[in-house]
Amino acid sequence: MIFCRMKRISFILGILSIALMSFADDVVFQANAPKQVVQGQPFQITYSINHRAGAIEPPEFVGFDFLAGPYTSSSQSSTFVNGKFTSTYQEQYTYTLRAQKEGTFTLAPASIKVGSKHYNSNGVKITVLPPDKSDPQPAASASQGQTQRQTATQASTGNGDIFVRTVVTKTKVHEQEVLTLSYKLYVTGLDVRGFTEKTSIPDFTGFFKQELEQKDIQFELEHYNGRNYQVATVYQTLLYPQHSGDIVIPAASFEAIILMPNTRRRSFFDDAYVQATKALQAPSVTIHVQPLPSGKPAGYSGGVGHFTINASITDTALATNDAITLKVEIKGQGNMKLLKTPAIDWPEGFEAYDPKVTNNFKTTASGISGTKTIEYLAIARNSGTYILPAVTFAYYDTEANEYRTLRTKEYTLQVKKGAGDASTPAQVADFTAQQEAIKELGTDIRYIYTGELKPAEQRSSLTAKRSPMTFMMLFYLLPLLIAACVFILMRKRIRENADLTRVRYRQANKVAQKRLKQAQKLMQANQKEAFYEEIEHAAFSYLSDRLSIPTADLNKDNIAGILRQKGCQEDDIKEVLDVLATAEFARYAPAAGHSLNELYDRTAELINKLENQKL
């Protein structure tokens, strides 16, 4: 019994906790209504709230007939998963309305009070479609539908109607310009359950295709050719034409599964409905693709659409062997997947690596948009100041219908020597390897000068002046002048000397005759020794004067040679030598019987002879 009571208490506690928890949740107050309604047909609008609330204050339903409501319903569910207790509570207020006229209407939000607070729901936008013109004669609409160009197959089954349309956003596009193709299923009065596997969609040759993922197929009401259809998009894709010209997209075929009343029902046990298949065909479409105009700019990326470009760099001041990353972001809408990465013109001295490309694309019915991020990595190998030129990105702008070239700003990169390569510069390493063959191992620069500091030398005095020529001229002209003076003086003296010898030459005979007279006197006085000396003297002095050779340079040994050189006759030379020899001999040996007179005559005769010769 006690056990039983405890169980009940815990149950009550549990209920309480649910209430508390639900109260702690956020209040969600929502309005739900169909987006499209048909004029004159009733529809329901539902306001739901996840809390117990006071009275609801509905908005004024302008343009709508208020038929009934509100019908109130509430539901509660609790779950206990993995020891965690969750519960939901739902309260709904439903109104039945009817549209008065076609057009688009917005219902104002409703308001409700929870506790002491007021909450507003969302507003609802409702499109009111006109009623079916031929309704309720669906057979008429069948023929109407077939007149449509884009309507291929219609299936009238009973008073129902089913067909597939090919809808393209544009039929006239530029190369690479996006267009959206959708296959739309139009149904009225039939229960379509799906498609069989016989469905075939063309492969869109000539296009780059980007399929759009279909979530659950949702039917919407659409007024088409005077009739209201349940419409669902069964397939949707983005197409980028890859070449110009008329490109035909062939027809697509579908096979729908339809639930139909069993007309052959014979007994109660037969199914009331049977599944039937219906072949449908979406018509083919021709797309007129215009080529891109000529005059593509340099560096055209192949992009068509609308883009912006942005560049950033990790650092502009770096050391050798440092890595640098240039990040280029291309943002926009267009054929993003087909963009070429812009080429970076890295300055010489940078080792560039393959860029890393990150795509962040979003595919929507209007095309692909997003960001393409390209990271260029390079390593600085040399020091210095370099200019990284601007990145250019050219594309065809479909909004302006012209080519546009985008440019980022250029960067100035300062590269310093890295700390790591102080002793062996990086660019040197591989080079020394090449020269190793001719270089002895272990060479290094010689050590610094460790002596005393010497005062800086002044420029050499010779060339210290600004123009060396003018100053140096002195050093050439001065010696030249001195040499010239010396030369002139010396020449003068030589000429004077030459004059003296000529005088002596002319007067040689006179002098010799004088000496001979003196000798004759000595002979008469019988001074033998003085006589011989005088004779010898006379001969030598005469020869000296005639030959223009100083007496001191003449002797018996060289006189013959000189005379021969001067062109003297051999007999005379012999006579000269003989006279000189006799005079010398007699001088040192006076006792010998030499005739003084004879020697005198011979000498006089010899001088006479030489005088007549041209020496």
Next chain:
Amino acid sequence: MLTLFIILSTLFADANQQYADGNYAEAASMYEQVLQENPAAEVYYNLGNARFKQGELAQAILAYERCLRINPRMKDARHNLEFAESRIKDNIRDTNTFFLRKWYLAIRNSLSEGSWAWISVVCFVLFLAGMLLFALSRIVAVRKAAFYLSLVLLVVSALSLMHTLGLHHRDTAREEAIITQGIVNAKSSPDRSGTDLFTVHEGTKVTIKETLGEWCRIHVGNYDGWIRLSNAERI
């Protein structure tokens, strides 16, 4: 003046100590301070060594070149310059010039401008003496010898004068420069849109032929092109 020199001497000694301790960057900046007041060959040489040890190849070559401009007979500097040049990327030495011109330049650069001037003047004086001997001597052999000798002396004097003028032009026009940027593309015209003609690397010696705004036309080997003035430094 003398006190300044004493200060510089101590600074120089300190810089040598920094170099010995391996603080090449400090040593280099101290050498540069010394150079501002006292541009001696030895200081340039030490600066070149410090730059080389830092890995600043272009700056090292520049310092060695400047050192040799002041004292061309400094063997250590020539050795280190050749060593540094063997490490640059461009092997210009092989492709540079006609071999006779290379010899001519090597001979010319082996002495300073002043030395060549003295040699030229002395040879000229000796030539004049020889010519006097030739003109005044009476001995045929002496006259002959004096004539030929003085002719040779005249040629030597003329060549030396040529070297003097060449070096003077080199030092005043300062056409030679060293590439300081790691890698430079020489263009066909003095603007950025010019076609890339050839590539020169750090440390390569080039001749600046003309300048136009911030651009200069360089000549290296058989190549000729425009680079930015800031990418090279004159010796």
